[in-house]
Amino acid sequence: MAATSGRRGRRRSGEWLVALAGQPNVGKSTIFNLLTGLSQHVGNWPGKTVERREGLFAQNGIRLRIVDLPGTYALTAHSVQERIARDFIIHERPDVVVVVADAASLERNLYLVAELVTLRVPLVLALNMMDVAHAHDVQVEPRVLEAALGVPVVPLVATRNEGIAELVAAATRVAREPAGFRPPLPEVAGPHGAVLARLRALVGQHAPPPYDGDWVSVKLLEGDPDVIEKAKTWLDDASWQPVHALLAQHDDALLDIAAGRYDWIGRMVRAAIRRPRLGQVSLTDRIDRVAAHPLWGLLLLLGAFAIVFWITFLVASPVQQWLDTAVVARVRRWPSAAFPLWPPWVVGLISDGLLGGGGIVLTFLPVLIVFFTALGLFEDTGYLVRTGFVMDGCMHLIGLHGKSFLPLCLGFGCNVPAVLATRVIEAPSGRMLTILLAPLVPCSGRLTVLAFVAPAFFGEWALLVSCGLVAMNLLALALLGTVLSRTMFRERHMAFILELPLYHVPNPRTIAAFVWRNVVAFLRNASSVILLVSVVVWAGVTFPGPDVGSSYLARAGQWLAPVGALMGFDWRLLVALVSSFVAKENAIATLGVLYAERGAEVGLAAALAERISPASAVAFLTVMMLFVPCVATVAAMHQETRSWRWPLLSAAVLLVLALGGGTLVYQAGRWLGTGS
């Protein structure tokens, strides 16, 4: 077997393969970050859009290759994440699976353990959030639990870095001697226990390695579609018939299997856990009286959003302007002074193309950091999930439900993760609608353009104009959702089940790691595209010469001039707009190149304010905010919907909206006398 030889290979190199499993909201990523530090490698699971994180722990001669499995409540075939997790365990046969559990809601967390012990994989239980459990008066005895479960149990407070060394020791011990631990297995409650025994006899020996006959039997009885398909290929027709008949007769067995797992859990924790008196109102419930209240919760959410925007403009925007004028403009003047003898086009390429593009990347940082810090803070306190609950009613009005709120919220950072995050929505039609609407959420690329351009034109009114434009986008989103949900996406029901974790004090380290990871990923993806576009645009305005007005880009822009005239755009703004298709923030980079001369003298923002009328500027921002999704988002939409229909539909709708909106705003502005 390939899996076995791989395992032997790992042993020779003295490296153990550790899978990190756990339900959502148990602090699994905190533990993963503590163990692997900077050795993390982030990618995707093969053929899936689910993030795969892997890292190495190496200390005192112990080497653990740690794979972070997706957070899952169980190991069914009903969600991509659960299938990834179980396929990894079955096919890669990790030397040990570390299950992270929340000590404060241990029973529900042990459901995943009940599934894992049936897979007969060496386990270690990491009992995290012992402090939270303690604060909620839940007392857990790790030693007693360990004795009952028959697998090592390690108490942890990952946010305070407590228990990590013990966890590594336990994982290494189990990896070395996997046979030393034999947990008792859950049984199936009620009459279905006998049915399972018959299934085992019928199917058991037909399951080829690495599948375990007992596990396959349980999954068949659960009605697991994936395992049923596999079993059909393992058995010939004559042997499948009795299995099929048995399963059809007992299609309600899942309830008894689940009940059997909870009976098992009950036996495991009976002596190990002491819970609070009944009727005690926890802090979480007290906070939720406001935060999860239909009215107060909504006001709180709006307030939280307002504060984030206010901080963005109060802190990020000025820093951005400063970086632009004091740092970027200065650095860009440097090549012409340092290399006066170089050909002008080489200096131009360095100064306007490369340094200009690099400067744009640099000026993103403030907005990104503010956004991801806010998101990380909401996430880490447990508030972010509540927003889905609170927004459920509002989302219903526009044909979505609460689960669509989180993906859309992520859209403020970047539309790509927003599209990917729609995977949490089970119903296909609801997911499609959310994907279709996601590009209307103004991403940080567009917010960057907004934060950069608005102050140059509108001074103290910049915040108001910006809020107006963001509101316009959200209004367009609501209207489009309302219309589409009543026409294209009727007749559907979406299951809404959402865990609201306990509130806890945010951990600066976790948030910092979250911000770092996301900002780096964003810059890594965006910077190459921005640099490339910046250089291409520079070449487009430089060649064939002699001046910008006769360049290739100017000619292309003049060809589009009739459309531009409706919105008060000259060819420069049109070109900037078109370049934003590659990445929204490119609009600034492009303008930077097009206004390079004046920009190098007074900073780009001031140069823009000199040359463009306020009405054109608002029209430009309006179109920018509503414009066709960027290439990366289109690619993500294509990948997630597996068709070109949705990305093209989305692009077409947004193009009409954007050009219509821009024309309307410009003409209104002209009428008000701000057109020149």
Place this chain on the structure above:
Amino acid sequence: MSAARLIALDRATPGSRAIVRTLTGGIGLVSRLAAMGIVSGAPIQVLQNRGRGPLLVLVRDTRLALGRGEARRIVVEAPRDTSNGGDVRQAW
């Protein structure tokens, strides 16, 4: 406790406690509810139920938001007298 009655969870009074008796949804829904701790015999407490919009329930130390459609598929045994079931937790 007086005689109990079987009701769908979406009709349970806010603040009341009940025992889950059965689940009536399809296999996908049942397996998800089970993984979240909702199986027959599980004690469940309704924290929020306003007659419209999602419910907030407490089951196995976990707070869950449940859509009304999902709550309708959970049959619970509720004590007949729910106005003051010895519960200090009030409806919000």
